[in-house]
Amino acid sequence: MQENVMQNPAELKNQQPDVPKKSKKEKKPVPKGKKISLYLMLLCMALSVLVWALDRFVINAGATYPSIGEVVGEEVFPATVFTIGGIAITETAISAYITVGALIIFALIFRFVIFPRFKTVPTGFQAFIEWIVTCFDNMAKENVHGYAPTLGPYAFATAAFICIGTLTETLGIRPPNTDINVCIALALMTFVTIHLYGVKKKKARYLGKYKIGITVITDVAVPVSMTFRMYGSILSGFLMMSLITHVLAPLTPVLPSFCYILFTLFHALIQSYVFGVLSLSFVAEAIE
Numbered sequence: 001m002q003e004n005v006m007q008n009p010a011e012l013k014n015q016q017p018d019v020p021k022k023s024k025k026e027k028k029p030v031p032k033g034k035k036i037s038l039y040l041m042l043l044c045m046a047l048s049v050l051v052w053a054l055d056r057f058v059i060n061a062g063a064t065y066p067s068i069g070e071v072v073g074e075e076v077f078p079a080t081v082f083t084i085g086g087i088a089i090t091e092t093a094i095s096a097y098i099t100v101g102a103l104i105i106f107a108l109i110f111r112f113v114i115f116p117r118f119k120t121v122p123t124g125f126q127a128f129i130e131w132i133v134t135c136f137d138n139m140a141k142e143n144v145h146g147y148a149p150t151l152g153p154y155a156f157a158t159a160a161f162i163c164i165g166t167l168t169e170t171l172g173i174r175p176p177n178t179d180i181n182v183c184i185a186l187a188l189m190t191f192v193t194i195h196l197y198g199v200k201k202k203k204a205r206y207l208g209k210y211k212i213g214i215t216v217i218t219d220v221a222v223p224v225s226m227t228f229r230m231y232g233s234i235l236s237g238f239l240m241m242s243l244i245t246h247v248l249a250p251l252t253p254v255l256p257s258f259c260y261i262l263f264t265l266f267h268a269l270i271q272s273y274v275f276g277v278l279s280l281s282f283v284a285e286a287i288e
Contacts, residue, residue, distance in 0.1 A: 076235065076239075078090040078091050078092040078093075078174060078178065078179050079091055081094060090179065091173070091174045092174055092175070092176045092178060092179035092181075092182065093176075093179075094173075095165065095168050095173045095174055095175060095176045096165065096176035096179075096182060098168060098173065099161060099164050099165040099168060099176055100161070102164060103160060103161065103164060110129075132156075133156070136152050136155055136156040136159070136276065137152050139152070139155070139276070139277065139280060140152035140155060140280055143280040143281060143283070143284040144197075144280055144283055144284050144287065147197060147283070147287070151193075151197070151279075151280060151283060154193065154279070155276035155277075155279055155280055156276070158186060158189070158190070158272075158275055158276060158279065159272035159273065159275060159276040160272070161186075162177060162186070162230070162268070162271055162272040162275055163268045163269060163271075163272035164268075165177055165182075166234060166237075166264065166267060166268035166271060166272075167264060167265065167268050169238060169241065169264050170261055170264050170265075174238070175234060175238060177230060177231070177234040177235075177271075178231075178234055178235045178238050180227065180231050183226075183227045183228075183230045183231040183234075184223070184227050186226075186227075186230070186275070187222075187223035187224075187226040187227040187230075188223055190222075190223070190226060190275075190278075190279045190282065191219075191222060191223040191226075193279070193283060194222070194282050194283050194286045195219075195286065197283050197286060197287055198283075198286035198287060201286070201287040202287070206286070222282055226275070226278060229274075230271060230274075230275060233267070233271055234267070234271060237263065237264070237267045240263075241263060241264065
């Protein structure tokens, strides 16, 4: 006769297989980059409110502010410095001549003085120059492939003009790209380059795309979009720096100078890179 062994209920409970407990949904940690972006955005908002408050209630307390038309006339449109034969020479035209002259002088010094002294193993300034040239060369090869030897220097030249021209703001000179005429000229140069290489690659087949009327509109939209993208970006940066200088200069002469150098350098590098990339991308679409 088999004996029925009575077990303690507590022992039976201990012998039951372990059932995994439902774990609470863990919150994913916020990436560090998003936290920094959020903090920077809040800081910019706080600084904007502070700058407005200082300008309104401390520096210009009780002052009458100019109308919108006066602000547009003084800041948006470049002032005429002098006239030659009825032709107005504006401050942006002078800054454009200064930019082109500085680039030509640097190119001559680089070609006949610096370049012959290059070493096999680059260091310092030589390494920096070779890094910049390599970036534009690789960018051209990725977009236009066989046409990189000619289009790479074009993208580099336009980017150099935009970068150096924007940096003239740190010298107290109005940048040439705050004049819409300069932006139109650069956009039209790229527009002509796009169609020259399109015809060069596809010959008469390139003109066949104009059988569709919408193609004309899309082609015209290219220089228009490039013009207003660069003009709006650089002009807005120029106006923002003018406002910061106007408000903070009476308080401390150090902070406006620091802001000018930091933000203008960042702005110049971004806009020159964007214009070079867009130029190569549009040419790549034309030769595909």
